[in-house]
Amino acid sequence: MHERYAxxxxxxxxxxxxxxxxVVDGEWVHVSGTTGYDYATMTISDDVVxxxxxxxxxxxxxxxxxxxxVAEVYRVRYxxxxxxxxxxxxxxxxxxxxxxxxxxTMLVCGLADPRMKIEIEVYARRRL
Numbered sequence: 001m002h003e004r005y006a007x008x009x010x011x012x013x014x015x016x017x018x019x020x021x022x023v024v025d026g027e028w029v030h031v032s033g034t035t036g037y038d039y040a041t042m043t044i045s046d047d048v049v050x051x052x053x054x055x056x057x058x059x060x061x062x063x064x065x066x067x068x069x070v071a072e073v074y075r076v077r078y079x080x081x082x083x084x085x086x087x088x089x090x091x092x093x094x095x096x097x098x099x100x101x102x103x104x105t106m107l108v109c110g111l112a113d114p115r116m117k118i119e120i121e122v123y124a125r126r127r128l
Contacts, residue, residue, distance in 0.1 A: 002026030007065045009058065011039045022062040029066040029124040033079060034058045035116045048080075048117040052089040055120045056096050068126040070096050075123040078106040085117050 006020035014020060022031040036051025037044045039058065045051050056070075063069055076097060080086050086106055097104075102122070111119055 007062050009039050009062065011037065012042065013037075021058070022066055024066045024126075027126045027128050029063065029068055029072075029126060031059050031062050031122045031124070033077075033119040033121040034062075035111070035113075035119050044113075044115050046115070048082075048085040049088050049092055051117050052092045052120070055118060056092065059120060059122055063122075063124055066124070066126065068124050070124075071100055072124040072126060073097065073100055073102045073122045074125055076102045076104045077121045078104065079109055079111065079119040079121075080106065080117065081109065081111055081114075082117065083108050089118060 002025065004023065004025045007022040007024065008014050009021040011021065019032055021034070022029055034055050035044070036054040037058070038054055045054065060070060063072070078086065078089075078093075
């Protein structure tokens with residue numbers, strides 16, 4: 001039987017809503033939709049590119065705790081309220097995922113807080 005456990009970031013949202021930043025299930029790592037909040041300070045930038053950078057730092061932290069890296073991401077989903085905010089984030093996203101080339105989807109949709117300009121979720125497969 002394989003292991004299953006949750007990874008929490010300390011975000012108040014996890015407690016208030018009832019979810020984990022990520023769930024590790026054997027070799028699979030499912031990282032929840034992650035926004036640009038700096039969870040240590042519970043602040044968020046007004047700039048979409050800075051939010052994207054923080055999203056990726058938050059995701060990388062969860063992946064590290066799960067025992068894997070961005071190199072093991074096979075699927076990424078980008079969620080943005082404003083379509084025109086996506087292209088400015090491309091250099092940041094390419095820097096992390098350009099060599100990995102995961103399957104990707106971008107959706108335009110409302111997010112939980114109007115200050116949120118991007119949310120990113122990833123799925124990774126740990127090399128056990």
